[in-house]
Amino acid sequence: MNDTRTQPNTFALTTPLYYVNGLPHIGSAYTTIAADAIARFQKLRGRSVLLITGTDEHGQKIQRSAIDAGRSPQERCDEIAGKFQDLWQQLGIQYDRFSRTTAPRHEAIVKEFFGRVWDRGDIYLGQQTGWYCVACEEFKEKRDLLEGGQCPLHPNQTAEWRDERNYFFALSKYQERLEDLYQKQPDFIQPEIRRNEVLSFVKGGLQDFSISRVNLDWGFPVPGDPDHTLYVWFDALLGYVTALLDSTDEPTLENAIARWWPINLHLIGKDILRFHAVYWPAMLMSADLPLPDRVFGHGFLTKNGQKMSKTLGNIVDPVELVEKYGSDAVRYYFLKEIEFGKDGDFNETRFINILNADLANDLGNLLNRTLKMAQKYCGGKVPKVNPEELECEHPLKTIGLCLGERVAAAYESLAFHQACEETLILVRSCNKFLDDRAPWTLYKKGEQQAVEEVLYVVLESVRLAAYLLCAIVPGLSTAIYQQLGFEIDFDDPSTWKDLSFDLHGSWGKLDGDRTFSKPSPVFARLEMPETP
């Protein structure tokens, strides 16, 4: 699949287009934080990156929630989409495209795509019969209904027998080609457990699925048959394509796929795996478009070991969390403390403990204690030491020299927790090293050269750690770099010419004689709340 790629040095990735039937929740934030970290890392690796996020705005549920809020659907969507954008801003998400499925040019793309699939003969008018829950606006399997025939989500509603004409997509035609895809591209679906799920689902036999509804206004009309409205999924997935258009482009498929297609990575929650790993590639095959490289379905979050739900009232509000602890803290906790791909837990005590231990104590305090010594012992400058002249088996140099590649490999495989853990090994070793060499004692003994060597080696190690973590905690990395005298802001590319891995990602790059700014803590310890 990759041989069709005209620009091998580009990397396009997506979060889901989030459904706007409510305010952004922590799960959306989790996906988006991870996507942003990947995007930032890929940029450091020298690739041109396009990070796509956005909102999915059609469907009955949206329409209803708009009415409940006393708004028109579009007003309601505008409002919620704005909330998503606000949250991404607070979390330091540097997205390139915010794709909204109600955008007029999205309709043009959907129409054209529908036409291609239609011409292929993969769309047909069929009869859909079954039990329909009006509250859900969905067909239900009989076995999913309660004994009296009510929908389990709406026990006061008895499901109705419906017999309606809908348009169907001929998914069943793609069974073999999909199985072939999973076989030839084993990492198309990750992690392994998700892949197995999809394999067994597909193996069970694929049925065509309906892509239109009759009793639905809030959506695009089916091209050529305005009595029908396209069902959300068909147009939502295509939001990824529309997102690729430049603002000045005519909205055509050809323009959309000119530069960034195919997508390198779809990052999703495991709940929407089937749509991305089965329906989506089949739709693309039908339209004769190249397929994405991989789909990664991460796990779900719990709070204190319990499922989050509105009825339990134990929802973690991402806005509240960022306002309370800051974006670096939130980003670090979710990427460091949860193995990406598996389910993970949010626990406020653990949150505070881990941030204090790793970022305030181990890393932040390390920089602070070292800089203060350099200020007192070396006149406020980074000591001038040639790292190449250090002994080969120098404990920090040894770790530092192979760290960059180890961490890069971890990022490549989306193992954020491992990237952090590897980096912390260096940080912890620095603290041990300082205790071992005791530069404060060396200074009293007048061993100036030894002092300088120790301090340089530690400062360089902190610098490298900050660099390797900058995709995860850009604010903290910026603070560290600025303390070290760099005028670099990891959030603002105009402040740096070249921050590539080659220049910053390996040990021994810090230049001596650099004047640093007045030392002050870069990450304040977090306080435990009164009532945990």
Next chain:
RNA sequence: UGCAGCGUAGCUUAAAGGUAAAGCACCAAGCUCAUAACUUGGUCGAUGCGGGUUCAACUCCCGCCGCUGUAACCA
């Protein structure tokens, strides 16, 4: 019920046949350059239970228990 996966110290994770590690939390000592920090040491487990294969099993096999996901239109 079928299929898939998981079960290691209070918590989060290592160890893909060869003396069971690390971080957090807790306790003690040391140090004083530092954000009550850091360092060292300690407490804590015979890896869910029961069998089997092997000189040797957290690791492979069988059974059981427990948890999770999934079994068609859930953003």
